[in-house]
Amino acid sequence: MRIVIDAMGSDDYPTPDVAGAVLAAREWDDDIIIVGREEAIRQEMARHDTAGLKLEIVHAPEVIEMDDEPAWAAREKKNSSMHVGMTLVREGEADAYVSAGNTGGVLAVATLHTLRRIRGVKRPALAAILPLPAGRFVTLDIGANADCRPEYLIQFALMGHTYARAVLGCPEPRVALLSNGEEPGKGNTLVKDTYKLMSSSDLNFNFIGNFEPKEALAGEADVVVADGFTGNVFIKTLEATAKMLTNLIREEIKASPVTAMGGLLAKPAFGRVARRVDPFEVGGGPLLGVNGVVIVGHGRSNARAIKNAIGQARKAVQGGVVEAIRAGLAEEQP
């Protein structure tokens, strides 16, 4: 397998990106292709022992920065590491592309300039794999499409189902719609119409109904479907609440010597908590619906997160996600 990693992705590029590539090359027997400014990548690689590792560099002179306007950058920076990296996938010279860079940039370069939509896909969707105490689940769309129609959400459900089967190893993923109540009549117009459409259609996935956030977090579904606006608010509220609560607990524990001592003794427990909900253990989420495996990581990724994002890409390739989505869509539209 050959996996492209964008060296110019993360907030601190190319340091964590290259370090993650080295970790991945050490752990798995895949070819890792590091795309970006060659000189910067070489300097970074010199800090690691790369003897015997299957690492290649492909030069790309331009960088789509975090604060670049995505559509503009995708159009104007044709020699960016995103364009060059995804073109390798499109040309069959690599199997997957991984980046912790500008999400809108990855979306625009993938859908408009390189890989493009799978035939029949109405809108590609960005998914997150959420690591929770109750297990992992896929949620999509988390931001590619702020305004959606029921037909898009049905396709998101199908793509999420396919990904959960291939990558999370669920034989029959339970697919739920994110809503403001569990009953069939709940939701805004989009959710109500989607519910009706899903209930009356002959679906090739297991639709289990509407879910409130609490059922989603309790691990009662493997795929949670939303429009990209609601899905984005959902995962960002989850992240922000976890961070707020963690900071508050830290502050209050430090506030007195006795509780500080308690915090010290309880530290291993906090470590276990952090590991059980650590987004860096997952590393990244897939952009689904384009002609190739694309994994988008968090800008704050460290080397371990990058390595795990590469691990996601491996599983998606092994699970034949792109082919399965193609086949699922062909079945859906006779």
Place this chain on the structure above:
Amino acid sequence: MRIVIDAMGSDDYPTPDVAGAVLAAREWDDDIIIVGREEAIRQEMARHDTAGLKLEIVHAPEVIEMDDEPAWAAREKKNSSMHVGMTLVREGEADAYVSAGNTGGVLAVATLHTLRRIRGVKRPALAAILPLPAGRFVTLDIGANADCRPEYLIQFALMGHTYARAVLGCPEPRVALLSNGEEPGKGNTLVKDTYKLMSSSDLNFNFIGNFEPKEALAGEADVVVADGFTGNVFIKTLEATAKMLTNLIREEIKASPVTAMGGLLAKPAFGRVARRVDPFEVGGGPLLGVNGVVIVGHGRSNARAIKNAIGQARKAVQGGVVEAIRAGLAEEQP
């Protein structure tokens, strides 16, 4: 001041509801009118020392239950504690109504059968007062209107502004739109259109732009405006994440004797954390845009939460929220 408390509201009615009324009558010098099944209320009151307290009972034979379909119950149970209680407010015999009952029921009885909309209000909205480490803020709509238009959101903003001034004591509340990004161009169509309308209008409140959940939780706004679907997902995700994380921490602390000992020492810190984000300290959120003060508490309310919801009602009456909303709307629509 005369405040109505619905005795048949909470999940465990009338126990916490009556107990909360007694606490409120002890703390403040107001008349508390307990509405519901007289016999059940008398039995409950007999468990408290009510000598010298200004407590009255008004009988209402019917109960709108938690699992009643709201529109049906509001239409069919005309002698419910909700109808009788809100009618007292409408007739000027009481100043405010508090219930921990079926939220949809309160909404339907208030807007369709008793208090009705303030002239000029397009849609009443349900607000939550979120108690966070960074301070309290008002968020609305959290569920009254799943589908919204920009004109509704502008009115929600104005009503939230009015409430924050009257009840949270902010002289110049900062009003933000909940969105999937901070930049002006971010959001779904509703948020984008609302942003444009707010930016081009001569507003009588301080609009500070789009906010992601993290800025909202950091206390950077006093009023956070959303459609009722997104607002509902926002606060339910917040609640569900806090609960999930709390349970996980408890589980991991108990998992070994040393961390359990640490947990014991750190217990006062956890107590302080719980108090700083305790929804029962707030007690309830207002239904804004109807002709009267209405506070809706959580079904799981205990006596303290009921008392604090009555406290919210007092502040809303003292702050002249209903009159201020009327005046604000009159100013908005010349």
